[in-house]
Amino acid sequence: MQLSTTPPVIQLSGAAFGYGDRTVVSGLDLTVHRGEVVAVLGPNGAGKSTLVKGLLGLAERHDGSSRILGHEAGSAEARAGIGYVPQRHTLASAVRATAAEIVTMGRTVRTPWWAPWRSRSAADRSLVEESLAVVGLGDLASHDVATLSGGQQRRVLIARALASEPEVFLMDEPTAGVDRGHQQVLVAVMRRLVERGATLVIVTHELDALAEIVTRAVVVRGGGISFDGAPEQLSPGDDAHAHHDDEDDSPPTSVPTTILTTKGGPR
Amino acid sequence: MIDILSLEFMRNALLAALLVGASAPLVGVFLVQRGMSLIGDGMGHVALAGVGIGLLTSTSPVLTALVVVVLAAVAIELLRHLGRTGGDLALAVMFYGGLAAGVVIIAKAPTGSATNLQGYLFGALTTVTRSDLVQFAVLAAVVLVTVLVLRDRLFAVAQDEEYAHASGLPVLATNILLAVLTGVTVVISMRVIGLLLISALMILPNATGQYLGRSFRGSLLWAVLVGTLTSVGGVVTSFYADTPSGATIVLMAIAVFVAAACLVTAVRALTRRRHLAAEAHEHVHWEECGHDVVLHGDHVDFLHDGHRHARHGDHWDEHGPDHTDHEDPTLERSHR
Ligand SMILES: Nc1ncnc2c1ncn2[C@@H]1O[C@H](COP(=O)(O)OP(=O)(O)OP(=O)(O)O)[C@@H](O)[C@H]1O
Ligand SMILES: [Mg+2]
Ligand SMILES: [Zn+2]
Ligand SMILES: [Zn+2]
Ligand SMILES: [Zn+2]
Ligand SMILES: [Zn+2]
Numbered sequence: 001m002q003l004s005t006t007p008p009v010i011q012l013s014g015a016a017f018g019y020g021d022r023t024v025v026s027g028l029d030l031t032v033h034r035g036e037v038v039a040v041l042g043p044n045g046a047g048k049s050t051l052v053k054g055l056l057g058l059a060e061r062h063d064g065s066s067r068i069l070g071h072e073a074g075s076a077e078a079r080a081g082i083g084y085v086p087q088r089h090t091l092a093s094a095v096r097a098t099a100a101e102i103v104t105m106g107r108t109v110r111t112p113w114w115a116p117w118r119s120r121s122a123a124d125r126s127l128v129e130e131s132l133a134v135v136g137l138g139d140l141a142s143h144d145v146a147t148l149s150g151g152q153q154r155r156v157l158i159a160r161a162l163a164s165e166p167e168v169f170l171m172d173e174p175t176a177g178v179d180r181g182h183q184q185v186l187v188a189v190m191r192r193l194v195e196r197g198a199t200l201v202i203v204t205h206e207l208d209a210l211a212e213i214v215t216r217a218v219v220v221r222g223g224g225i226s227f228d229g230a231p232e233q234l235s236p237g238d239d240a241h242a243h244h245d246d247e248d249d250s251p252p253t254s255v256p257t258t259i260l261t262t263k264g265g266p267r
Numbered sequence: 268m269i270d271i272l273s274l275e276f277m278r279n280a281l282l283a284a285l286l287v288g289a290s291a292p293l294v295g296v297f298l299v300q301r302g303m304s305l306i307g308d309g310m311g312h313v314a315l316a317g318v319g320i321g322l323l324t325s326t327s328p329v330l331t332a333l334v335v336v337v338l339a340a341v342a343i344e345l346l347r348h349l350g351r352t353g354g355d356l357a358l359a360v361m362f363y364g365g366l367a368a369g370v371v372i373i374a375k376a377p378t379g380s381a382t383n384l385q386g387y388l389f390g391a392l393t394t395v396t397r398s399d400l401v402q403f404a405v406l407a408a409v410v411l412v413t414v415l416v417l418r419d420r421l422f423a424v425a426q427d428e429e430y431a432h433a434s435g436l437p438v439l440a441t442n443i444l445l446a447v448l449t450g451v452t453v454v455i456s457m458r459v460i461g462l463l464l465i466s467a468l469m470i471l472p473n474a475t476g477q478y479l480g481r482s483f484r485g486s487l488l489w490a491v492l493v494g495t496l497t498s499v500g501g502v503v504t505s506f507y508a509d510t511p512s513g514a515t516i517v518l519m520a521i522a523v524f525v526a527a528a529c530l531v532t533a534v535r536a537l538t539r540r541r542h543l544a545a546e547a548h549e550h551v552h553w554e555e556c557g558h559d560v561v562l563h564g565d566h567v568d569f570l571h572d573g574h575r576h577a578r579h580g581d582h583w584d585e586h587g588p589d590h591t592d593h594e595d596p597t598l599e600r601s602h603r
Contacts, residue, residue, distance in 0.1 A: 096482060098481070105423040111419070148562065
């Protein structure tokens with residue numbers, strides 16, 4: 001292996017990320033090598049998105065060091081190698097935009113500052129088309145994104161990341177709201193990406209759907225990483241939906257029954 | 268029409284209208300996209316202070332307004348970027364302070380007068396001079412070329428600032444550039460449209476474009492067409508009706524918007540009458556039949572072979588070729 005010659009794709013040591021004077025996750029040690037597929041698990045509010053945003057330089061680093069592809073996270077060099085799929089519920093804005101126009105952003109962010117119009121080149125356009133086709137949206141390329149369903153919008157965001165041809169994908173819940181058929185399509189796409197040398201970090205609540213490609217599971221809980229290892233070793237206690245920590249948004253242990261018994265509800 | 272063109276001031280006014288009519292929607296679309304539609308209005312307020320300084324010092328008010336507006340643009344974006352609480356207050360002080368200072372300075376300036384002030388605020392045909400026109404042409408060329416070259420970046424940053432930032436685009440610089448372009452457009456407008464009304468010409472044609480276009484690009488092209496036509500049409504009308512040009516242009520832009528909205532609604536209502544049953548097909552579409560689906564009002568259409576099919580009782584309805592985006596919920600199932 002040539003791992004020693006190329007720097008790790010992601011290297012966190014003692015890193016802490018947060019917003020303003022609030023540190024959300026701290027003491028993060030994580031080294032991810034090329035070709036790994038890392039699932040990031042954990043309850044709502046645990047700080048999974050914050051971890052990803054820290055890697056992107058969107059959340060502040062309060063401590064430690066964080067490097068992507070050998071460069072300081074948030075630097076131009078690091079950002080140039082990342083494909084980000086944000087955890088987003090809607091793509092709609094005040095003006096119309098087609099799915100193809102959104103995916104073209106993936107090319108726009110790769111244009112050099114001295115030739116910003118390049119994202120209209122024939123090669124760029126065919127990459128956009130291909131990215132949409134790969135996520136099964138070829139037929140919807142010219143549709144207004146605001147009229148697409150939630151799952152289709154998520155696939156548009158994935159296509160946008162694909163179009164930017166990154167070395168490492170940081171995907172925040174890419175399969176949330178995507179139907180089972182298309183989840184399988186996405187898994188197949190991800191497998192091909194890994195075969196071509198990409199590295200994937202996927203925040204998810206649905207490990208089962210991604211089980212066949214995930215090589216490593218990382219659980220974020222209680223303000224840090226509480227598990228890091230093979231997904232098979234994940235004990236039920238480490239699972240994303242297990243209990244506690246005041247900070248985390250864990251499922252309540254008892255459900256108030258009044259709303260379920262109000263008259264008018266199903267009998 | 269001939270007699271209009273034989274008048275020098277009208278030729279100047281028409282050219283100025285053409286320049287601002289094309290620039291305003293082109294810049295405005297990104298403001299609308301960012302949800303900052305009214306920033307152009309604030310810029311207009313600030314520009315008046317620049318005009319005042321120009322009149323007071325007997326320099327070209329176009330140039331002094333340009334300087335003031337560019338400074339304001341940078342200040343606005345830096346305030347937004349720093350996200351300071353009180354940023355809103357700072358904007359209010361800047362906008363209303365600029366307007367008030369402008370009014371006071373113009374009242375005291377040797378060449379200032381009430382009609383003068385009204386012209387700057389609401390537009391006046393007779394005020395466009397040769398030298399103004401040359402300056403406007405240069406500024407408009409800067410706006411047009413910049414937007415043309417950087418449109419993809421402006422789009423990306425306005426559409427999804429977080430993604431653009433995460434992917435390495437210079438978000439702050441792009442936002443400052445857009446603010447400066449907004450300011451420049453405000454300056455170009457100050458003769459025929461007026462500083463208090465220019466914001467309308469940045470927004471209304473884009474509102475019309477949203478009805479007529481199917482993509483960002485398509486809507487924007489419509490907006491530029493509508494912007495130039497209403498702007499030139501408004502100048503002509505204002506000449507014959509003897510009304511302030513800016514206000515006339517804005518009323519015309521509103522009329523076009525209403526007409527477009529009615530037209531599109533009427534066309535959709537007419538299309539609704541037609542019920543097209545799809546050619547018989549054996550395949551039964553269902554949730555996971557593998558065909559792509561698209562939301563269409565209260566139902567979904569299934570896409571295949573260039574058709575959109577929707578279930579209707581025992582048969583399938585044709586809901587248009589799959590490249591049309593008739594997302595209007597009123598469009599479906601009017602036939603019994
Ligand atoms: N922009 C922000 N500014 C301040 N605090 C934030 C911000 N974004 C998130 N937080 C806080 O950080 C904590 C972790 O949020 P984060 O979004 O990282 O959780 P998550 O693990 O991704 O949850 P989910 O499963 O719901 O997506 C939360 O308590 C949240 O309130
Ligand atoms: Mg999250
Ligand atoms: Zn089908
Ligand atoms: Zn069919
Ligand atoms: Zn029918
Ligand atoms: Zn339909």
